[in-house]
Amino acid sequence: MQSRYLRRIAAAAVFALSPVYAAAPEPFPAKTIRIVVPYPAGGTADSIARLFSARLADSLKGIVIVENKSGASGTIGAETVVKAEPDGHTLLLTVTTQLSNAAFNVKPNYDPITDFAPIAGLTLAPxxxxxxxxxxxxxxxxxxxxxxxxxxxxxxxxxxxxxxxxxxxxxxxxxxxxxxxxxxxxxxxxxxxxxxxxxxxxxxxxxxxxxxxxxxxxxxxxxGPSRSEFLPRLPTFDELGYGEFDWTFGVGLYTSSRVPAAVVARLERASLEIMALPDFQDRLRAIGAQPWGAPAAELKRRLVIDTILWNKTLARLGKLE
The missing domain is CATH 3.40.190.10 (Periplasmic binding protein-like II)
Structure with a gap:
């Protein structure tokens, strides 16, 4: 009886001293990445998405496609990302104010601040x-x-x-x-x-x-607050005496806030590396998009500020038709 007990103790000790192997992290990407653009094909945001998707595919050694889902002031595309499986394979490319203002006009089934994880700010779009x-x-x-x-x-x-x-x-x-x-x-x-x-x-x-x-x-x-580098001879509204036109619109990349932080960080690193490439910046400038390259924290700050300011602007205007 005692020997059986001792054998159990010995077995338990061996198990306790054995190395514990954690489950290996799943490879990323594990399937096709979709970049959802809440506008039709042919616009500037769509062009940015297509240029960026090709570089992201090279960086992550995967397949990246652009999917246009327009309508309802951008909320259809945004809701697609919120409702997608939270694995980082469904991304949203949109303007900060577009994501912000939806919460005050169309009443979508998401919160622009809490339901999205900012990845990186890509361009500024005057x-x-x-x-x-x-x-x-x-x-x-x-x-x-x-x-x-x-x-x-x-x-x-x-x-x-x-x-x-x-x-x-x-x-x-x-x-x-x-x-x-x-x-x-x-x-x-x-x-x-x-x-x-x-x-x-x-x-x-x-x-x-x-x-x-x-x-x-x-x-x-x-x-905008200053003249555009692409149209330097054209005055700003502010120069002409019209206030409230100093907005700078930022195009950013987002995913669901339910996506694991490690995956979001991986996407952020890849995005910032792409944005730092001089030849990619030249491609963006060729279509009139000013390179930004903001980290996730800066994009988050921009989204929060734009949401607050946009809410105040809409409150002043009252019902929009």
Whole structure:
């Protein structure tokens, strides 16, 4: 009896002294990575996503695809990421204000602060006010005079989008008669701007610059605290005496906040390494996107600040139509 007991003790001791092997971490990526863009194909955000996805695939030695899911002011694409399996294989590329304003306009099933894990800030996306080439306005002041005397239609990426809020603010300030027309993205909005169905729109500077070069639109001003490096001759709204137009729109990469921290950190490292490449920065500048390369903590701070400021702006404007 005693010998049996001693054998049990010895066996237990051997087990206790044996090395404990933790489960090996799962390889990442283990399947195709999807970058969800909440806008249609053809816009600046889509172009950034496609340039970035190719570099991310090389960096992670995996397959990375871009999936366009537009609609509902960007909330459809954002909700896709929140509801996806939290393994880091579904990412969201969007503008900070687009993610922020959705919480106050469309009432989505997510919180922009707590339901997303910022990965990295990729680019800054300044915007320019564009009007058709035959529009009888060559300055913001002349557009203001027209808007006070007759109805003008302006387009945006959707209700509550940055373009909508900025031009609604402008219209409210000047006492104009401008009417909002929402679109599902930049490409269909540009089509109607060139066709004369709308008379004004805020465009990303990359697309605005190309349309100006081809003589299809006139550019009147840029949004931001300083002049755009891509359109240095164009004044800012602030220079012209219009306040509340010093926003800088940042394009960032996010995933679900339920994704393990180690996976988010892996994606952050890869993203920042890509953003530091001079040739990649040149590719971004070629499409009018200013390289940013912000770490996750900075993008998180930007998202929180933009959400607070955007909420205050929307509260001042009241109901947006």
């Amino acid at each position: 915007m320019a006010l564009a009007v058709p080439h035959d529009m009888p306005a060559n300055t913001v002041g002349e557009l203001e005079a027209l808007a006070r005397t007759r109805k003008l239609a302006y387009g945006s990426y959707g209700t509550g989008s940055s373009g909508h809020v900025m031009l609604a603010t402008f219209n409210r300030r000047i006492g104009g008669q401008m009417v909002h027309v929402p679109y599902r993205g930049e490409s269909p909005m540009v089509t109607d701007l060139l066709g004369g169905q709308i008379q004004a729109a805020l465009l990303t500077v990359g697309i605005a610059r190309e349309l100006q070069k081809s003589g299809k639109v006139k550019l009147l001003a840029t949004v």
